[in-house]
Amino acid sequence: MEILHMAALAAVLLAAPFLLGVLFGKETVSGTYIAGVLLLWGSFEAVAVMANLRGWDFQMLSRRFLSVLVALMCGGIAALCVRIIRLKKEKDIKKKENGLLGEMLLIVPAFLLAGSLFFVYAPRLEGWYLVPETVNTILDTNSLHGFHPLTGQPLSTPKEFGWSLMNLPAFYACLANWFQVDTAGLLFRCIPLWILLLSFLVYYQFAVFFFDKWKKRRVLFLWVYALLLVLGDRAYMNEAYQMLHYAYEGRAVLTGILLPYCLYLLLSAFSSLSGIFKNQEGMEEEKKQISIFGIFAWMAEYVLFIASGLFVMGVDYGFGLPMTMTALSCIVGLTGLIIKITKAFRKVGKGTWQK
């Protein structure tokens, strides 16, 4: 039964972000999936912060987020249907299908290399991280932040508001609750692979950005990244170390997914603004697609990036550092947002607005 539960969890982790990502109208599978993950985390953050403010218990948070997720997924299914109908009308549907298949074929081998090694070599559990204990405590006490995760005792003083922003353990607890999987299996087996996959998808965005015309370079780029992860168990706290041993931690999500994706968004914003890389196919396509919907999708993505950044901040170094890093993330994200909006206004001024 445990295997069935794990399989159901894996299916939802793969399918749900994709359906959510369809709402952003992205062209690629990887872009759609990452946008969906941001929406997943961002929406959970919103619900969890509300839960903390209103004093909901964990079960109520779990139920409310489930209904939000189902609603968003229904929206995603509807958007997917619309896209399929539109695609069927287009003539180059086969070309697009081949492109999507090729994309998956590029990502999967490199991911498998890193993933298989992860399965063979077990993660180590260092002493001072709190996520597994926090998940167990939330599930056991039905309280989000009322108990000390290390001793199980009720907290003598309520936590600062900042703690209510750190909801990654609550998200894992929701998954464990819905699919009835044990915390160790969830955190040490399922989640790390998912995070690893997301990291590869983000790096694939860079590969497309830098080496759009050259598929061979894209493959090489991903393989070098896989090698860096596999051979990168070099020093405490470096990116590879976190991705291989602590992928369920907020800091791994931050360094492996959110920060690189933020850099990607910034690079794409800078390049589209300054005209660099305009000879590349991907950028040309992006320029053609500028529309009101596109601008809103970008804005939503940046807002979600910030929400996700708040969400994944680790709980291990206290409030000061996460807030510092959140502030940095916000600054970077907002810079990108301003660039995008500036660009949109320029387009309006030049009369190149499409809708």
Added chain:
Amino acid sequence: MAEIKESMKLGYYFMNLEDKYWGLFLISLIVLFFFLGKKKGFLLGYGVLSYFFLLCPLAVFFLVKWFPALSIYYPVRWLCQVPLFLCIAAVLVFERADKAQDWKKTFGAAVLLFLMVFFSGTPVFMEENTIWSHETGLEAEYVEIYDLLLADMEGRGLEKAYVWGPKEWMKDCRVYSADFYPVYGKDIWEEQAALGYEASYSDTQRMLYEFYTTYESVQGPLSNKWQQVEVLADTLNLNGDVACDYVVMHRGTNHWKERGSKVKKLENVDVEGTFTSRNYEEVGKTENFYVFYRRAGE
């Protein structure tokens, strides 16, 4: 001036600690410079700015000054995206070699890149991870003790249990099950006030912890290990305000085996007799540990 000098020293220390890694990063920047040229020079600018703002020793000074939370240098590294630069540099080097239509150059570049990456760190498969359970990330013997306790708790009808044991064991008990309530949390010995949790430990709990560290230390002031075990058993037994249902004790070894170290046998300490004579009941034992239950009402 002295502060800047100290910051430089600190930054230099961490750069030395991971010198190869940063060396690779700098090499990748140089490669980017040569291969990207003027047109894409903003990438180089971006890389150099990242370096000077995030990695440069001088940056430590300003970061620590403006953000006291960054008083240690490591967290800054989370902001670095070194693998990205390495990947781009590697691909560009390989592509340049490939364009020359010379298989020797291509092969040489591939080998060189691989060696650079390989010798810059430790491959994951060379780590000593065999003692860690694949399912839980915990040491196998710890899991054995946790299972022993859970089975005993079920037999006694206990829904939760307060436990005391070696810190390496106790720190992971709530990872395994939330039914375990350790006498004190692991933050008491990590002394990370930055954890954000209020240190709500009683004086007795702190005393227990202090005693435990003395007991663990080979160089501690108490040299008679048997006497130490007796004092520990008394401390646990007599302090009624410390809820402690189960006690896990070493079987006559001075300290728990750490990775790569050998277990030193000191004297033949009668741990079993010491605890059972003080209203403790032996629940079971593993290769290195005894597990005792404190009888209710005593």
